[in-house]
Amino acid sequence: xxxxxxxxxxxxxxxxxxxxxxxxxxxxxxxxxxxxxxxxxxxxxxxxxxxxxxxxxxxxxxxxxxxxxxxxxxxxxxxxxxxxxxxxxxx
Numbered sequence: 001x002x003x004x005x006x007x008x009x010x011x012x013x014x015x016x017x018x019x020x021x022x023x024x025x026x027x028x029x030x031x032x033x034x035x036x037x038x039x040x041x042x043x044x045x046x047x048x049x050x051x052x053x054x055x056x057x058x059x060x061x062x063x064x065x066x067x068x069x070x071x072x073x074x075x076x077x078x079x080x081x082x083x084x085x086x087x088x089x090x091x
Contacts (some may be wrong), residue, residue, distance in 0.1 A: 005046040010063060012041045058085055059065070
């Protein structure tokens with residue numbers, strides 16, 4: 001299924017600053033470097049060109065929007081206004 005392009009693997013992790021106050025909403029911050037709102041993401045799919053990098057500012061809702069779009073589901077909540085993850089990664 002993966003080689004046929006029917007599967008995508010998303011690996012994400014939080015690189016937030018431990019000094020950041022608990023409960024900060026990183027989806028609304030304008031200066032993510034000053035707030036420590038960093039989340040890494042690796043997307044692996046038959047449609048992603050190896051070595052692709054994208055400097056676009058995404059949010060967790062970008063990932064949700066990509067998953068909902070691929071599954072033909074309506075976009076929920078803040079996924080409706082998020083920058084879509086898919087086009088920057090080639091899927």
